[in-house]
Amino acid sequence: MALSVEAQQARLGRLGLVFWRQARRAPLFPSLALLLVVLAAIFGPLVSPNDPNAGDLSKALQPPAWQSGGSAALPLGTDAVGRDILSRLIWGARISVLVAVVATAVGSSVGVPLGLIAGYYGGKVDSLIMRLTDVMLAMPIILVAITIVAIFRPSLMNVILVISLGIWAGYARIVRGEVLSLKERDFVALARVAGASPAHIMTRHILPNVFNTIIILATLNVGTVILFEAALSYLGLGVPARTPTWGAMVNDGHQYLSVAWWITTIPGLAIVFTVLGANLMGDWLRDALDPKRRQV
Amino acid sequence: MQRYILGRFIQSLMALLGITLIIFILSRLSGDPVALMMGGEVVTQEDIDRIRVQLGLDKPLVQQYFIFLGDAIHGDFGRSLRYREPAFSLVLHRFPATFQLALVAMSISVIVAIPVGVLSAVRRDGLFDRFGKIVALLGQSMPGFWFGLMLILFVAVGLGLLPAGGRDQPSSIILPALTLGVFPMAAIMRLTRSSLLDVLDSEYIKMVRIKGAPEWTVIFKHGLKNAAIPVVTLMGLQIAGFLGGSVIAETVFAWPGVGKLAVDAVFSRDFQVIQASVFMVAVVFLAINLAVDLVYAYLDPRIRYR
Numbered sequence: 001m002a003l004s005v006e007a008q009q010a011r012l013g014r015l016g017l018v019f020w021r022q023a024r025r026a027p028l029f030p031s032l033a034l035l036l037v038v039l040a041a042i043f044g045p046l047v048s049p050n051d052p053n054a055g056d057l058s059k060a061l062q063p064p065a066w067q068s069g070g071s072a073a074l075p076l077g078t079d080a081v082g083r084d085i086l087s088r089l090i091w092g093a094r095i096s097v098l099v100a101v102v103a104t105a106v107g108s109s110v111g112v113p114l115g116l117i118a119g120y121y122g123g124k125v126d127s128l129i130m131r132l133t134d135v136m137l138a139m140p141i142i143l144v145a146i147t148i149v150a151i152f153r154p155s156l157m158n159v160i161l162v163i164s165l166g167i168w169a170g171y172a173r174i175v176r177g178e179v180l181s182l183k184e185r186d187f188v189a190l191a192r193v194a195g196a197s198p199a200h201i202m203t204r205h206i207l208p209n210v211f212n213t214i215i216i217l218a219t220l221n222v223g224t225v226i227l228f229e230a231a232l233s234y235l236g237l238g239v240p241a242r243t244p245t246w247g248a249m250v251n252d253g254h255q256y257l258s259v260a261w262w263i264t265t266i267p268g269l270a271i272v273f274t275v276l277g278a279n280l281m282g283d284w285l286r287d288a289l290d291p292k293r294r295q296v
Numbered sequence: 297m298q299r300y301i302l303g304r305f306i307q308s309l310m311a312l313l314g315i316t317l318i319i320f321i322l323s324r325l326s327g328d329p330v331a332l333m334m335g336g337e338v339v340t341q342e343d344i345d346r347i348r349v350q351l352g353l354d355k356p357l358v359q360q361y362f363i364f365l366g367d368a369i370h371g372d373f374g375r376s377l378r379y380r381e382p383a384f385s386l387v388l389h390r391f392p393a394t395f396q397l398a399l400v401a402m403s404i405s406v407i408v409a410i411p412v413g414v415l416s417a418v419r420r421d422g423l424f425d426r427f428g429k430i431v432a433l434l435g436q437s438m439p440g441f442w443f444g445l446m447l448i449l450f451v452a453v454g455l456g457l458l459p460a461g462g463r464d465q466p467s468s469i470i471l472p473a474l475t476l477g478v479f480p481m482a483a484i485m486r487l488t489r490s491s492l493l494d495v496l497d498s499e500y501i502k503m504v505r506i507k508g509a510p511e512w513t514v515i516f517k518h519g520l521k522n523a524a525i526p527v528v529t530l531m532g533l534q535i536a537g538f539l540g541g542s543v544i545a546e547t548v549f550a551w552p553g554v555g556k557l558a559v560d561a562v563f564s565r566d567f568q569v570i571q572a573s574v575f576m577v578a579v580v581f582l583a584i585n586l587a588v589d590l591v592y593a594y595l596d597p598r599i600r601y602r
Contacts, residue, residue, distance in 0.1 A: 140540035268442035276437040
């Protein structure tokens with residue numbers, strides 16, 4: 001089975017080419033939106049014009065540059081303690097992207113193996129795992145968040161923990177469904193006859209075939225995760241207040257809604273922009289990776 | 297049917313036991329209850345031991361759990377540290393507000409979603425269909441709390457039409473109910489559309505058409521009735537969403553419900569109230585789910601005999 005180094009390189013090259021061909025067809029708005037947010041998250045400290053946490057009370061509640069009273073130095077205005085909204089927005093992208101990536105990784109690495117096991121073995125293991133997903137999918141996850149945060153205090157770790165708890169069941173369910181039909185296929189039967197272990201069959205023969213589904217689900221999940229992180233931060237149950245997050249920024253503006261619309265509106269637009277990008281990308285991927293849907 | 301009801305009932309009880317177990321474990325993880333009660337007061341070891349015995353904390357954990365469970369069934373979660381009142385009666389007192397909000401929100405979403413869903417299926421790519429698509433896309437991408445705040449900004453502050461919060465007058469409920477209802481609305485709308493499209497494409501609808509039935513009979517009597525099954529399922533699933541969303545809507549609009557009570561309790565570290573509200577919501581939630589499933593089994597015999 002072992003491939004020579006050249007053959008492996010050739011295979012990687014082909015895969016890269018396939019990937020590039022698909023990527024070139026990716027729709028413009030979602031790609032640009034996600035790229036922008038990811039770049040802001042990575043290079044935030046370098047590009048943000050001001051310190052996101054340094055407030056200057058003499059410049060408090062300054063409107064965006066295009067309104068009278070605004071200045072070009074603070075293009076999106078300032079909040080109630082005079083902090084630069086643009087800088088906070090750029091720094092806020094970090095938390096959103098970080099939580100989206102880590103929580104999706106944790107949630108899927110719990111859910112996918114459980115789904116594989118449930119679907120492959122069936123029987124009691126299957127019904128146990130599925131009852132567990134039933135409970136998880138039915139629980140209002142915000143209650144879990146309230147309970148966990150009340151006890152362990154708000155922190156980045158807890159936000160990731162809560163969101164991972166909320167999303168793993170979705171992966172388990174979908175992977176299980178796919179495995180149920182895949183395990184009846186001839187190539188799985190052949191592998192079994194050839195003496196492959198269940199672990200080998202699951203990881204080498206079944207997993208590659210559900211990979212597309214996982215990628216699609218993960219992309220569609222990014223939006224949900226970002227929305228949930230924002231909601232937790234808005235409620236004050238998210239990442240502690242010193243770190244700028246979009247949700248907490250929206251909350252900062254709540255009291256000043258009638259005098260300073262921008263504090264609330266702008267970070268909310270950033271959330272909508274990012275989530276819209278992720279959702280449209282997920283929709284596109286679903287159609288692009290699934291030939292059955294493409295024909296319809 | 298009786299076997300199904302019994303099985304489903306036992307399942308709900310198991311879930312409730314699981315939830316009380318989680319609440320119990322978490323409450324014991326949250327640190328020493330005695331230290332928490334004492335705050336920073338200076339007390340002797342004898343005082344602490346006396347209170348531990350009084351609270352039953354000297355007993356084994358398993359026994360403590362059963363005591364906790366017994367108290368929970370009687371609605372006894374201890375007194376709120378903040379309000380100096382029994383925690384469960386605080387929650388009960390706030391519950392009607394949450395229920396009212398969820399009911400109005402659900403009514404709004406169904407009243408809008410079903411007709412728009414039907415119209416967008418009947419007139420595909422028409423005006424309503426496009427409207428539905430935009431609402432669905434935005435509904436998936438917009439944070440609920442931000443939508444609520446934008447309603448305050450435009451409707452309450454901008455136009456000065458409706459109250460921006462509180463529960464002082466009947467019109468106070470409109471904005472929070474819209475905030476809570478708009479997301480399920482988008483989902484119900486899209487599902488009604490796709491489900492009705494599927495049904496209208498089926499053989500028996502073609503048969504009804506061939507028989508010469510008028511179009512509205514085809515759509516409402518034969519089409520919608522059959523398209524309703526997945527829609528009703530979705531509405532059942534949305535109940536969790538309503539209970540979760542009410543936390544957000546109540547916080548944005550200072551609506552005095554259970555959700556706001558629970559969030560406030562987190563900040564004042566009022567564990568008795570958190571436990572009582574999580575328990576209450578879980579019970580309501582499981583009861584509604586049970587009811588939905590039973591109605592379902594009654595409507596669709598295939599579920600009963602599975």
